[in-house]
Every structure is written in structure tokens, then in C-alpha cells.
Amino acid sequence: MWSRHAADYEDIFLDPYEPGVVNPLWLALEAVADPGTKTIADLGCGTGPLLPYLAVRFQNVIALDFAPTMLERAWARLDIPAHARTTFLERPMHELDDLAGRLDVAVAVNSLVMPDLRLLDHTLAAVKxxxxxxxxxxxxxxxxxxxxxxxxxxxxxxxxxxxDEREAERVAGLRLERRQYDFALGRFRFKGLKQKFWQPFEVEHRLGKAGFTVRALEKVLYPWDDSLPGGEGLAGFPPSWDWFFMAQA
Ligand SMILES: C[S@@+](CC[C@H](N)C(=O)[O-])C[C@H]1O[C@@H](n2cnc3c(N)ncnc32)[C@H](O)[C@@H]1O
Incomplete structure (x- = not known):
């Protein structure tokens, strides 16, 4: 299913690497001490936007994704020195037994989106x-x-x-594809793809349940621009966000 989205997912998901986005992930990666001696895994690496940066800084990089088309595009992004430091793994991210106790850092950007909560908890425990x-x-x-x-x-x-109120709700709902969301349970359906969306309390709850200590939970801030429906008209308001977390094993 995810392989079908390899060509267009940058158009579907908000891009936390765009200039103008306030993304605490960069500072957290910069703060890793002695990265040249460390192993990092990019779990659900997708087309690999983070990999060139990781492969310059870290000694070993594991690029994992279960979608072969994503991995093909990620592979094509890297130059020869980056390839020498990077291992590609085509598999689901709950299958990490062979890496037990080996990673210094794991990263998961917009990939903890499996709607099955048992699989999600199982995955977080495997990452731990x-x-x-x-x-x-x-x-x-x-x-x-x-x-x-x-x-x-x-x-x-x-x-x-x-x-009037009804019409305002109808128009806003259409622009935001409101009917595709389950707000109570945090789910979104797009082109046959079901995705998990998160509340901040759920980030703390699920990471805690998996045995992590949450050290930071901060907003990734997206400017109101044409990547967000109606964004141009909302520039005077505080920006929209996703959730960044830093958790310690
Ligand atoms: C929205 S993309 C994000 C990709 C990348 N991390 C980025 O920042 O651009 C989500 C990626 O996670 C992968 N993915 C989702 N669930 C996964 C799982 N359980 N195991 C491995 N990869 C998974 C998908 O194949 C897809 O490549």
C-alpha cells in the first residue's frame, strides 16, 4: 500500500524539512554527542530525505522501510561515501530483534502512523x-x-x-476533508491509506507504556502557506503543528 505512494507522498504529507518550518528534530540531532562513533536508525525512512544528513554525521546509519519503492528512492539519494555508512533494511519496523541493544539513536518521522494500536504498541516496544x-x-x-x-x-x-454557521462548517469541512478524520480516535483515511494521528497526551502515554522516559514533547511549527488548505488566508494566526518527541530508553 505505501509503495503506491512513493511518487506522491511529499504532496500528501506536511514536509517537516521545508525551509520556514520550525523543526526541533534538527537541534536534537545536533545535540547527539560524538555522532561519528554512533549508530542511528531511520525507521520508516520513506524516500530518505533525512538520510544524506545522517550519513554525513553518524558512523552507521540504518535506513528501514517496509515499502520497496520507498527504499529504491532513498537508495538513489545517497552518494558513494553515504552508501558506505548506510545499511538498507526492507521490513516492518517492529522486526528489530537482530538490532536489540545496538542503536544509539532511532528516528521515526511521520512513520508511527499504523492505525492498529496493538501493532503500534508492539512497534514502540521493539524500538525500545x-x-x-x-x-x-x-x-x-x-x-x-x-x-x-x-x-x-x-x-x-x-x-x-x-x-451562516452551517454553510461555514460545510465549506471548512470540505476544504479540510473533515469526513476522512476520526477525531476521537485520531485516525485519517486518504486514498485507501489509513493513518494514525496523535494527541500530545497519547505520545506520552504510549511511549511511557513502552518503557521510554519522555524528555521533550514540542510542536513542529508549519507556516500558513499553500501546503495547508486555506493557509494563505490564515497567516495572521499562530501556526499549525505536528508533534516532535524526544524519548530516552
Ligand atoms: C509519510 S512517510 C515518511 C517518510 C520519511 N520518514 C520522511 O520523513 O519523509 C511514512 C513512511 O513510513 C513507512 N512505514 C509506515 N509504517 C511502517 C512500518 N510499520 N514499518 C516500516 N515502515 C513503515 C512507509 O512505507 C513510508 O515510507
């Missing part, structure tokens, strides 16, 4: 076991609370333009 004691798990997860915020702003915008 793959890390050395004290190792760091850094991640970005899509935020469901930011969708509610965005919807509120679009409804307000419709009201300010003179629509």
Missing part, C-alpha cells in the same frame, strides 16, 4: 529494545489536535465572510 540503555528515540507524529485547530480557523473565516 533496539536501543542501548540511555539511547534516544526522536520522532515526529501527525497531530490530530492541529486539525481541529485548523478547522476552527476555517469555520471562523467562513463566518467572517458572511456565511
Amino acid at each position: 529494545r533496539s536501543l542501548k540503555s540511555g539511547g534516544m528515540f526522536l520522532g515526529i507524529v501527525p497531530s490530530i489536535d492541529a486539525i481541529a485547530y485548523h478547522l476552527m480557523l476555517l469555520v471562523d473565516q467562513g463566518l467572517a465572510q458572511g456565511l
Whole structure:
């Protein structure tokens, strides 16, 4: 299923690597001491936007994804020195037994999105076991609370333009594909792909359940631009966000 999205997923998901995005992941990666002696895994690396940066800084990089088309594109991004430091693994990220206790850092950017909660918990526990004691798990997860915020702003915008409440909600709902979201359970459906979206309390809950200590939970801030529905008209409001976490094994 994910392989079908290799060509277009940059258009579907918010890109935390774009200039203008305030992304705490960069500072967290910069803060890793002696990266030249360390092993890092990019779990659900996708087309590999983070890999060139990781392969310059870290001694060993593991690029893992279960979608072969994603890995093909990630492979093509790297130059020869980066390839020498990078191991590609085509598999689901709960299959980490052979890496138990070997990773200094694990990263998961917009890849902890499996809607099956048992699989999600199982995956987090596997990531915990793959890390050395004290190792760091850094991640970005899509935020469901930011969708509610965005919807509120679009409804307000419709009201300010003179629509009645029902029409303002209808128009805002259409622009944001409201019917594709389950706000209570944090799920989103797109082109046959079901995705998990997160509340901040759930990040703390699930990481804690897997045995991690959450050291930071911060917003990744996205400027209101044309990557967000109606974004151009919302520039005067505080930005939208996803959730960045830093958790210690
Ligand atoms: C939205 S993309 C993000 C890719 C990349 N981390 C980035 O920042 O651009 C999600 C990626 O996670 C991968 N993925 C999702 N669930 C996975 C799982 N359980 N095991 C391995 N890869 C997974 C998908 O194949 C996809 O490449």
C-alpha cells in the first residue's frame, strides 16, 4: 500500500524539512554527542530525505522501510561515501530483534502512523529494545489536535465572510476533508491509506507504556502557506503543528 505512494507522498504529507518550518528534530540531532562513533536508525525512512544528513554525521546509519519503492528512492539519494555508512533494511519496523541493544539513536518521522494500536504498541516496544540503555528515540507524529485547530480557523473565516454557521462548517469541512478524520480516535483515511494521528497526551502515554522516559514533547511549527488548505488566508494566526518527541530508553 505505501509503495503506491512513493511518487506522491511529499504532496500528501506536511514536509517537516521545508525551509520556514520550525523543526526541533534538527537541534536534537545536533545535540547527539560524538555522532561519528554512533549508530542511528531511520525507521520508516520513506524516500530518505533525512538520510544524506545522517550519513554525513553518524558512523552507521540504518535506513528501514517496509515499502520497496520507498527504499529504491532513498537508495538513489545517497552518494558513494553515504552508501558506505548506510545499511538498507526492507521490513516492518517492529522486526528489530537482530538490532536489540545496538542503536544509539532511532528516528521515526511521520512513520508511527499504523492505525492498529496493538501493532503500534508492539512497534514502540521493539524500538525500545533496539536501543542501548540511555539511547534516544526522536520522532515526529501527525497531530490530530492541529486539525481541529485548523478547522476552527476555517469555520471562523467562513463566518467572517458572511456565511451562516452551517454553510461555514460545510465549506471548512470540505476544504479540510473533515469526513476522512476520526477525531476521537485520531485516525485519517486518504486514498485507501489509513493513518494514525496523535494527541500530545497519547505520545506520552504510549511511549511511557513502552518503557521510554519522555524528555521533550514540542510542536513542529508549519507556516500558513499553500501546503495547508486555506493557509494563505490564515497567516495572521499562530501556526499549525505536528508533534516532535524526544524519548530516552
Ligand atoms: C509519510 S512517510 C515518511 C517518510 C520519511 N520518514 C520522511 O520523513 O519523509 C511514512 C513512511 O513510513 C513507512 N512505514 C509506515 N509504517 C511502517 C512500518 N510499520 N514499518 C516500516 N515502515 C513503515 C512507509 O512505507 C513510508 O515510507
